[in-house]
Amino acid sequence: MKVLISGASVAGPVLAFWLSRHGFDVTVVERAPALRKTGGHAVDLFRPAMEISERMGVLPEIEAHATGTTQMVIHSPGASRPARLDYLKIIGAMSDRHIEIMRDDLSEIYHNATRDDVEYLFGDQITAISPDGDVTFEHHAPRRFDIVVGADGLHSGVRRLTFGDNVSERFLGGYLSVVSVPREFARDGEMTGYFRPGHMSGIYTADHLDDARAVFIFRPDQPLEYDYRDAERQKAQLRAAFEHTAAEVDRWLDEVPRTPTFYFDAITQLEMTSWSRGRVTLVGDAGYCPGPAVGGSTSLAVYGAYVLAAEMVRAGDDYAAAFAAYERTMLAPVVGSRKLARVNAKTVVPTSGWGIRALVGTGRLISFLPLGIVQTLARLNTKGVRLYDTMPLPNWPSRLN
Template sequence: MHILVSGAGVAGPVLAYWLTRHGFSVTVVERAPTPRRTGGHAVDLFRPAMNISEKMGVLPRIEERATGTSRMTVHREHARRPVQVDLSKIFSAASDRHVEIMRDDLSEIYYDAARDDVEYIFGDSIAAISPDGEVRFENAAPCRFDLVVGADGLHSNVRRLGFGDESRFSAFTGAYLGVLSLPNVSGLDGELLMHVGVGRTAGMYGARHLSDARALFLFRSERELDYHHHDVPRQKELLRSAFDGMHPDVDRWLNELDRTPAFYFDSITQLRMDTWSQGRVTLVGDAGYCPGPAVGGSTTLAVVGAYVLAGELARAGGDHERAFPAYERAMAEHVRGSHASALSAAKTLIPTSRLGVQGLAQGARLISALPAGPSRALLRLTTKSARLYNSMAIDDYPPSPTASRDRVGLAGDPGGGFGAE
């Protein structure tokens, strides 16, 4: 059985790994010409994603590439004294198994895990998908696949082709996100430097193995802003306007906008779909149920979704008419919880009042100052995300012991290979 996966970010490589372990043949197509190394920001892996990564044998590499961020200094807009926070205690209180890692590092680790067993095609994209599995590409010759999975992110091409325009499913949360790479001029080592004001939050951090740093910007807007997703100059203009006059530190970070080698800007949008599957096509990760970039634990949700989808396909013997509904049932509660948690996290991270700014800073300081037991109890009372991820239950899907013998359809096998008819 030959399955096409679109997207080589996080969900795509994890899905490809587990599909091959269950005996399926997999091709991954990625629009970028090479595995992505575009800067990106730090993402969180919580307990369920850590457990899945351990099963994949990549947990040691993930832990080696952890950012090492353990301290946070919070500057409240219009306040004189910053607040010092012990992040390591907050992380341990939030989850008994957690790692913060740069997204590009994580993507590379998952890609390496199955690159020898998966056919990767870079520099191409899906142009059309027919009901019988015939796929046309922008560059390669047409090919028929048994199933097609969109793991191609919030602005999924597969979702557009199979389900319609993104506007039908996207829900604007009232906030925006910007990320840029810049020199680590502050010499940050294990520290997150934050500036928080009403309706806007900016931060800068590094990772112990990186020579540069990242600046992260979150801000609120009562209306959706007018810009095209390819109009980078306009996006930078909007970012400058949102953070104008916040603090000299933030001004310095923004001065790097015209020199940064990597820049990202997007609305914090949730995807809300009644179903992620249609015929031979299904979606995984942000392509199907993004809870909101930077606020919703979307990376953990993507890893879990990929693992569950592969497992349900194996359990159903490749019968997608049974596997897809089972996958959606298994993920439905996790997705609903993640969406609710993201909205709550956005309110906390981007306060809507001076009282909220004060609460964010002092609450973080209190949690980090308390002993481990009380701080864990307080965090569980005040955050939905900690309760959500610590209680996320996932079935075990043992890989096929004969997967290496069962796999067919890769290049070199009879009838296999990308472009085979």
Template sequence: MRILISGAGIAGTALAYWLTRHGCSVTVVERAPTLRKTGGHAVDLFRPAMEISEKMGVLPRIEERAIGTHRMTLCPQGARRPVRVDLSKIFGAASDRHVEIMRDDLSEICYDATRDDVEYLFDDSITVISPDAQVRFENAPPRRFDLVVGADGLHSNVRRLVFGDESRFGSFVGAYLGVLTLPNASGLDGELLIHVGVGRTAGMYGARHLGEARVLFLFRSERELDCHHRDVPRQKELLREAFGGLHADVDRWLAELDRTPAFYFDSITQLHMDTWSRGRVTLVGDAGYCPGPAVGGSTTLAVVGAYVLAGELARAGGDHERAFAAYERAMAESVRRSREVGLSAAKTLIPASRRGVRALAQGSRLISALPPSAGRALLRLTTKSARLYNSMAVGDYPPTAAAAADRTGRAGPRASG
């Protein structure tokens, strides 16, 4: 089968890996001229995604680039003393297998695992998809594929072309996310510094091997703001308005906005679609079922979704109607529960009242003060995200003998762009 994937992010490259493993001929089209280095934040891989990464043979590289955040200093606005938390206690209790890695690093690792078997078309995008999967591009000549997959994120171009405008499916959670990159002048290594006020949270973290630090901004908004997702000057203005005066540390971070080499900003929006498939087109990851950036386990969901979609296509012998239906059935419950977890996480991470700020600080103190056994018991009750993503059941989709033989005999690099 000839399959076109739109998007060379984590979902797209992971899907490309598994499709080629099952004997498909894969092309990935990416709007950016190279792999994106947008200053994205750290993402979590929970047990199912770790196991899939191990099957891909990329787990050692992932573990080498793990952030390893193990300490947190929480500074509630107006409090006299910060709260210091042992994050290793939280992560250890939340998941028996977990790693935190920069989004850009994970995309690069998955790309490297596929570049010899997959055709990459950078600096291009899809303009038309016909019902028979005839595709027109901005730059490349038209081509026909058997299937098209949108793995192009929350603002998916494929979803817009096939299913309609994003406004039909997006549900604004009531918050915004910003991320900027700046020099690690404080020498943070495995440490997270957070300032929390009513309706706004800002945190800085770093690791020695990164050579830089990331600042994460989260703030509440009762309504969607007048700001296009590509209007960077307006986005930076909104961050200054939302976070000015929270703390001197935060003011220093804001001062780096015009010097940062990489910047990201978006609404925290969930997608609610009755189906992710139409004809010869389907969606994977945030393009189809985003639970909300920074508040849901969207990366684990994307890695699992890519693995399941490729596996169901192989199991169905290329019958896409049967495969797409099985893929959606397999993912439906996890997607539904991920939305609930995302809403809960947003409320906790961005307190809406002074009482909420105090509750966040007191909860952190309690976890730090409890002995390890009691702390684990409390955390297992409260870490909904980890419980959900660790409990995702993933089937086994071994490649057929014909697919394995085809993969062995396939020619060398076909990457371009």
């Protein structure tokens, strides 16, 4: 079967890997002219995504590109000195097996694992999809495919072409921005953060990076009027939200006009009753984004790509059966991730001084307790912080592993 995947970030290459391994003829089209090498932000791979990566043979390379963050230094209003938190213990409460890695590094690793077996069309995008699988592109000649998969993120073009406006978006009340700044602004192995009600700003780097990433999350009283494609307007809104937080934060903001890479978007959750229509289905953020930075969307995308591949291999030519089985398997993890993201959106960036003190206090308690006790207590909450570690991998027949 000929499969077209739109999107070469995370879910797209993972899906392409497993399909090509089992005899599918796979093409991946990516709007960007090449893989991104700078910018982006750190993402989390929890146990299921780690196990999938291990089965792909790329886990050693992922581990070699871990950010290496071991502690958090948090500045908060009214505190006489910053709080020093054990980042590894805090993450250990969420997962027994975890890696933090830059999204662009992860994308490149997955791409490299597939580039010899999969056709990649960079610098192009899908402009139309017919019910029979005829696809037109902005630049390449039209082709026919048996299946088309949208793995092209929160603002998916495949979703728009297939479902139109029949999509529910839930704004979770916040905005996320990531800015590339000089490496010397950050400290090795440390994430330095500043909190004030409704605002969190932080900075970190990694051993192999030649820059640092400043991250900003804020929850304004009212939604912003903005266009996700208007970077200049977004930069002005970012400065207005964070200037005068601290001298160090102002230093990061001073880099915004000249940063080589800039990301800004609303923390939005997608809610669709189905991710498939005809020969088209969606995977990852394109179909069920739980919310950037608050919902574990990268691990969910890797997991979803693996589940979809398993069902497509199992069903053979019956793509309708494959899509239906994929949606049945993914329903519980997606619903759970949505609920968790809605909670995280409120707790990660508190809107009151009391909330900030409670958040920092919880971090201090986790840092003080032995890791074994922290993990034992966390395992009692499988629908909360341990959600991603408890998602079961599909029980493929051995010939499909």
